[in-house]
Amino acid sequence: MKNVMTAGAALLLTTSIASAGGIDRTGNPYSVLFEDGNYAQLSFSSVMPEVSGDYPATFGGGSTDNMAESYLSFGAAVKYAVTSDLDVALFITQPYGADASYEAGAYTGLAAEWNSTQLSVLGKFKAAEGVSLYGGLSIVQSDAEITIPAALASAAAGAPTPEYTAQASSDVQVGYVVGAAYERPEIALRVALTYESGVTHEFDTEEAVGGATQLESETEIQLPQAVTLDFQSGIAEDTLLFGSIRWAEWSVWEVRPAFYEGATGDRVTGIDDDVVTYRAGLGRRINDDLSVFGRITFEDGTGGVASRLAPTDGTTSFGVGGSYTMNDVEFTGGVEYALLGDATDSAGVEFTDNSAIAVGLTVGYNF
Template identity: 35%
Template sequence: MKIALTGVAALLVGASPLLAGGIERAPQSLSALFEEGNYVELSFGGVDPSVDGTDVAIPGLYPGGTATGDVAQGYGFTGLAYKHQFTEAFSGAIIVEQPFGADIRYPSAIDGGTPLLGGTFAKVDSTTFTALGRYKMPNQFSVHGGIRGSRASGEVGLSGLAYGPVSGYNVELDDDTAIGWVAGVAWEKPEIAARVSLTYNSEVEHDFDTVETGPLVDPDGAGPLPDLPLLAGDSVTTVKTPQSWNLEFQTGVAPDTLVFGSVRWVDWSEFRVDPANFVNVTGGGLVELEDTTTYTLGVARKFNETWSGSASFTFEKAGDDLVSPLAPTNGRKGITLAAIYNQGPMRITTGVNYTRVGDAMPETGTPDTARADMRDNDAWGVGVRIGYRF
């Protein structure tokens, strides 16, 4: 069991990252740090979400009932981890991953989408580089921590009747690199493959060089002032990727059988995108999200010296039905099935995930009224991790 299944808990939780709360795509697991000896790992895969619905009527202006089209674009992901055992007590690791991202695009009305939101989009890319150290104490406890560098960029465009006078607004957030930190503690009992780890991931504060463009705005309604380019300009926008807590656990419950799981809390309410000109004109920012807690529970079984398998269930409670059009989902339930192939120092894990995405109603804050109804959506994901001990 030790060779085949130790570390499978965190490894499979992130085997097929999907649409989670906010713009999360991976759970920032540190599983590679707990591998035995020296270890290197490559992960890759893809996700195909389907998120669509119909728009909602605006009394006296628009009848509603038009299909939005599929607004969530598919994406791929890659990751790399290297762990080195310096002494019996001290080890270190470097982990490269893409924990946050978004690729949302509402088809335009010309392309068969909704006139209310058609043309609205959000594109976010991020890569993190985490350097960690771990010290094992004689009492089965260990501590770990390090620094995390994050490089990110983004672009958002608002379009459609639901955005009123700011339809046509666009903002570009240029590449920025910022630093955060990681710290945690773990307890292990290797003879039964038991481990419990608690890790804190700090917020990372980015200061993005920002370019805003948009339609002319009438500052005084029917007054004498002309329409002005109040939405256009250059500035710096501060965005914090959120702090989070990861509780991960695993334990042997019978010969060659392991139970594993995790609880992840993310402080999404601190994730704000507030470009200066947009806030000055509208009084609010582009994104407002709720905190999320995601639960995973699974079981893994070793069939022989070569093959193992596992199944796990993930649950994220739904929050307020009214959501940002740039993150048009609300909670999720998913199942991941995985096969693990062991051959000498090499381990190959392949995971397939199916997730039912919670119903949501995008709103644009003009006022807080639903502009679309997104229902019965889902996503498929597949991930592969190739690990090698040396």
């Protein structure tokens, strides 16, 4: 059932804007630790969101047009079997990100970008028959910038104000990962519980109004801790049930540059609630080389006021794909369609009937 088990993880890198308002992009990639022998993997995904809203009459009506930009993501991993009981692995991912830009109506010029790269080094130790423990360190690098046009900056400050910009230079922080798993290979059963610590970035931030620097200071932004329960089990010959439940403490994430908060008494953006994401799917092996799979992902909405930079609330997505093995190389491709939950921001702009399409390709090699 190896092909089916590999296929079960294939779409992990293809869902993006569907998670935590578009900030949480890759989820948990650590299943590579459970591949047999030595293993290397490359993953690519392209995400094409369509997120637009309707302005209220007080803002002149009309549409915001699409404010969520398409983007590409990349991931890589390599795992080496040191002994029969000890494995080590290296992961490179782009776990968090935002690409928002308004080009129509009252919000024209409002834009934000968040980039991140994470390097993780983990080890897995077989503690007893069927039981393994794993853990290691993660190094997270992020940078960000935001632009608020004059009309919105004036509304936030309560007085006529030129365009506001804030640029957070690159910052690197270190977190950790710990987990445990139970396996019964004869029925393709695996249950794994993983804890990922949060980190707090300390960005050197330059804030400017009308192009003139107002303040250079340090802005602290927390990235969430998370707990993920992954599971899989054979339920019939050549058929695998798989899924996960992931809790992430996104309520700690907010952006409060010092000058902006002093002028407005508010934050630039943030997420008010923690996020729980549920995934479930089925994989089916067609023959020794080919398997197919399908997956459903659900993230409940909170009903709170939406951020203008991430104006969705919850998601339901559907993914399908297949995996083909040629010699020692496995090619896995998938496509996922996400229905993004309706949301309303503090100005009464209503974002409804939005969606995202993601396609992904993973190439794995046993050596």
